[in-house]
Amino acid sequence: MPSENPKGREDLREAIMGFGEKSVRKSYYPQLRETFHKLQRFKALLDHTRDFIFLVDVNGKIVDVNKSSLQKLGYSKEDISSIFEIIPTEYNDNFRELLSKKEASMEMPLLKGDGGLILTEMNLNIVKFNGDNYAVIVARDIIGRKKLEEELRKSLEEKEILLKEMHHRSKNNLQIISSLLNLQAMTTDAKKETFKETQDRIKSMALIHEQLYQSEDLARINFKEYAEKLIKNLLNSYPMGKSVTTKLDIENITLEVDTAIPLGLIMNELLTNTLKYAFFGKDKGTIEVTFKRLKDNLELKIADDGIGFPEDKxxxxxxxxxxxVNVLVRQLEGRLSVKSQNGSCFKIIFKG
Structure with missing residues (x-):
C-alpha cells in the first residue's frame, strides 16, 4: 500500500517529475536546440540577402518578410500589412493574376516609403502550409541591369551607325573608281572591254555594300535580293540586240559578307561570260540561275541554252x-564543274 503521508506523496511526485524532465532534456532538448539554431541561421540568411522576400496569403496579406526588404523599401514591419500597399495601383490587377497561378514571373515596381519606385524582376510560387495556400515572392532589384542594358543598346546603335556609314562610303568609293575607269576607257587606246569588265566587278562589290547599309543586319545580306539586282544590272550593261530570257530559282538564303562578296564576283564573271559568248550566232537565249541549300552545302548553278563551253578548258x-572564278571557288573551299550539253551549266558547291 502506498504511504498516506502527504509529504511522502509529494516526494514521490517530485521524484517521478524530475525523472521525466531529465529524460526529456536528455532526449529532445539537443534536437530542439539544433533545429532552433538552424532556423536562426536560415532567417539570418534571408534577412541579409539582397532580394526582396515576402510570404503572403491568397488575399495578399503579408505573413512574413525579410529584414533587408524592409530596410531597402524604408518600412517597418508594422507599416505594411498587405503586398498591395507596396505595389502601384496600376499593377494590382497584374499581381492578382500572378496570385492565381502556381508560379509566375514578371517585371514589377515596388513602392518605397519615400514614394520612390524600385523596378524588380518578381518571381512567385504557390506553396502549401498546413493545408492553406501561400505565395512565396522573391523580387530582385533590376535598376542596375536596366541601366546597363540601355548603355549597351546605345553603344550598339552607335556601332550600327558607324558600320552603315562605312558601307555607304565603301560603296561611294567603289563607284568613284568605276567612274574613273570609265573616263580612262574614253581617253585611252587600251581595250574598252577590259575597263568594262573591271567596272562590272567593282559594281558587283559596291552592290553588296549598298545592300548592307540599307539593311538592319550589317554583317549579312539576303543573297536572293542581291542576285536579282546583279542579274538585272548585267542585262542592262550588255545590250546585245538579242532576246535573253532569265529563269531564277533562288532560295531566301542569308550569307555573311565574307561569303557574299566572292560568290557575287563568281556570279558576275559567269553571267558576263554567258552574255558575251553563249549566244553567238543566235537571236535569242535563256539563262537559268539556281541557288539553293543542299543539307550542309550551298549550290549555285548558272546554265544557258547557248553554244556550250568546252569542259576541258x-x-x-x-x-x-x-x-x-577558279581562285574565288578555292577561297570558298568549294568545287567547280561544267557540263556542256544543249548549252552549258556551271555548278559551284561549297559549305554553307
Missing part, C-alpha cells in the same frame, strides 16, 4: 574572268 582557260 574550265581550269586551263587563259581568260582573266575564269581564272578569277
Amino acid at each position: 574550265l581550269h586551263e582557260s587563259k581568260s582573266l574572268g575564269l581564272k578569277l
Whole structure:
C-alpha cells in the first residue's frame, strides 16, 4: 500500500517529475536546440540577402518578410500589412493574376516609403502550409541591369551607325573608281572591254555594300535580293540586240559578307561570260540561275541554252574572268564543274 503521508506523496511526485524532465532534456532538448539554431541561421540568411522576400496569403496579406526588404523599401514591419500597399495601383490587377497561378514571373515596381519606385524582376510560387495556400515572392532589384542594358543598346546603335556609314562610303568609293575607269576607257587606246569588265566587278562589290547599309543586319545580306539586282544590272550593261530570257530559282538564303562578296564576283564573271559568248550566232537565249541549300552545302548553278563551253578548258582557260572564278571557288573551299550539253551549266558547291 502506498504511504498516506502527504509529504511522502509529494516526494514521490517530485521524484517521478524530475525523472521525466531529465529524460526529456536528455532526449529532445539537443534536437530542439539544433533545429532552433538552424532556423536562426536560415532567417539570418534571408534577412541579409539582397532580394526582396515576402510570404503572403491568397488575399495578399503579408505573413512574413525579410529584414533587408524592409530596410531597402524604408518600412517597418508594422507599416505594411498587405503586398498591395507596396505595389502601384496600376499593377494590382497584374499581381492578382500572378496570385492565381502556381508560379509566375514578371517585371514589377515596388513602392518605397519615400514614394520612390524600385523596378524588380518578381518571381512567385504557390506553396502549401498546413493545408492553406501561400505565395512565396522573391523580387530582385533590376535598376542596375536596366541601366546597363540601355548603355549597351546605345553603344550598339552607335556601332550600327558607324558600320552603315562605312558601307555607304565603301560603296561611294567603289563607284568613284568605276567612274574613273570609265573616263580612262574614253581617253585611252587600251581595250574598252577590259575597263568594262573591271567596272562590272567593282559594281558587283559596291552592290553588296549598298545592300548592307540599307539593311538592319550589317554583317549579312539576303543573297536572293542581291542576285536579282546583279542579274538585272548585267542585262542592262550588255545590250546585245538579242532576246535573253532569265529563269531564277533562288532560295531566301542569308550569307555573311565574307561569303557574299566572292560568290557575287563568281556570279558576275559567269553571267558576263554567258552574255558575251553563249549566244553567238543566235537571236535569242535563256539563262537559268539556281541557288539553293543542299543539307550542309550551298549550290549555285548558272546554265544557258547557248553554244556550250568546252569542259576541258574550265581550269586551263587563259581568260582573266575564269581564272578569277577558279581562285574565288578555292577561297570558298568549294568545287567547280561544267557540263556542256544543249548549252552549258556551271555548278559551284561549297559549305554553307
